[in-house]
Amino acid sequence: MSGATSVPSVSFTDNGFVVPQESAIITGLDADYTAAFGGTLNTDPATPAGQLIVSTGAILGDSNNQQVGLFNGVDPAYASGRMQDAIARIYFLERNPAQSTVLQIQCIGLVGVLIPIGALIEDDNGNLYLCTGAGTFKISGTMTLSFAAQVPGPLAVPASVSIYQAIPGWNTVSVVSGVVGNNVETRQAFEARRQATVAANAVGTLAAIAGQVAKVPGVIDYYVTENYTSSPVTVGGVTLNANSVYVCVAGGAANDVAMAIWRKKPPGCNYTGNTTVVVTDTNDGYQIPYPSYNVTFELPTAEPICMIVSINNNPGVPSNAAQLIQAAIVYAFLGEDNGTRARIGSEIFASRYYAAVASQGSWAIVISILMGTNASPAASFTGSITATTLTVSGVTGTIAIGQFVYGAGVASGTIITAGSGTSWTVSVNQSVTSEAMTSVTANQNALTMNINQLPTLASADISVVLV
Secondary structure (H helix, E strand, O other), X not given: OOOOOOOOOOEEEOOEEEOOOHHHHHHHHHHHHHHHOOOOOOOOOOOHHHHHHHHHHHHHHHHHHHHHHHHHOOOOOOOOHHHXXXXXXXXXXXXXXXXXXXXXXXXXXXXXXXXOOOOEEEEOOOOEEEEOOOEEOOOOOEEEEEEEEOOOXXXXXXXXXXXXXXXXXXXXXXXXXXXXXXXOOOHHHHHHXXXXXXXXXXXXXXHHHHHHHHOOOOEEEEEEEEEOOOOOEEEOOEEEOOOEEEEEEEEOOHHHHHHHHHHHOOOOOEEEOOEEEEEEOOOOOOOOOOOEEEEEEEOOEEEEEEEEEEEOOOOOOOOOHHHHHHHHHHHHHOOOOOOOOOOOOXXXXXXXXXXXXXXXXXXXXXXXXXXXXXXXXXXXXXXXXXXXXXXEEEEEEOOOOOOEEEEOOOOOOOEEEEXXXXXXXXXXXXXXXXXXXXXXXXXXXEEEOOOOEEEEOOHHHEEEEEO
């Protein structure tokens, strides 16, 4: 019959757009070409006819694959790239760009001295951070300002910083806390956020509040819950006020977060949190002065995580194994591998990072991964470090060799390697004046974060051990 072909066609099924295997296309082309030339054509791949058949089959196969990609691209479960951006735009969403690590910095200086937007500080690795909100020293001589890393991406929160751009009267800086930045939002993270924001069309539900908060530019994590009783209750390590809504948010401008919460919370609802922002209702029907409301929410505490990764000591282990493993785990920790990000109020499993280590090569044979968190320290004390000597006093708990040491001025990756009593040896040469410190033992397979704790992980806090 004229127009008949042995090449299998594409089909639309309940499972979507289905295309034939390229090998089946080539078989069909072979039959068509042979029939067209009277059944005597030599279609061996080494012949010109065979090459033509294989090339045509490849062209048709690629075309079919492109169509599969197009059809899958309209399904949110499979969409990526430009197609995913288009679906999200229906919901008035944009993919989050790469975001900088943001530090809360305590500044000390003379009364009346202005620290302008753009003022620079530097960490020990040479990374620069710019002041994002100007401030003037008051009588106390101290204030806390936000500084964002000059280069966007998941830069670990440094233990210490210094003034890079001198301003007369600006004396010292120290890290209070920080939120690790991230790369461009991944396909999985973007889809999860799109799903969460669907509920933002509602009002008065927890899902609606979470969905609206998820839409705020710059938000990298959030946790929403409530206490509907008339008495305070403790949830996830946090005491919630009676009849209150609790929203913990990492990232985003405080005013935008507050407005998102206010728009979706039930009328008359109380709040629980550590940050209060005034929002103004400028809706039609009101005139100046517009009604204003206090909205309270929680800014999470950045809680460092430490890990000890034990791998088999075999001839294939490269000299930079530690750096490779550290980078892979941090990448997975932030969800950049399209897996689950370590989140506020979540349970973090060590097994989540086995694949990240194993993916580095056949040499990366995992024996164990153990974790600890500064949220549950083994000991608390007052300490100072001179070179590699840690001197302690007022110890609560037990200090031991192998523990990680944390403090406002302590470098990441500081591990106790020897010592006893009030004098210990640490792994990193540094100078830290007397301050409050903690020590943490990495001996857990799973960690549970409170609903006001944002887990963070510095690459230096991942110790790689060959066994």
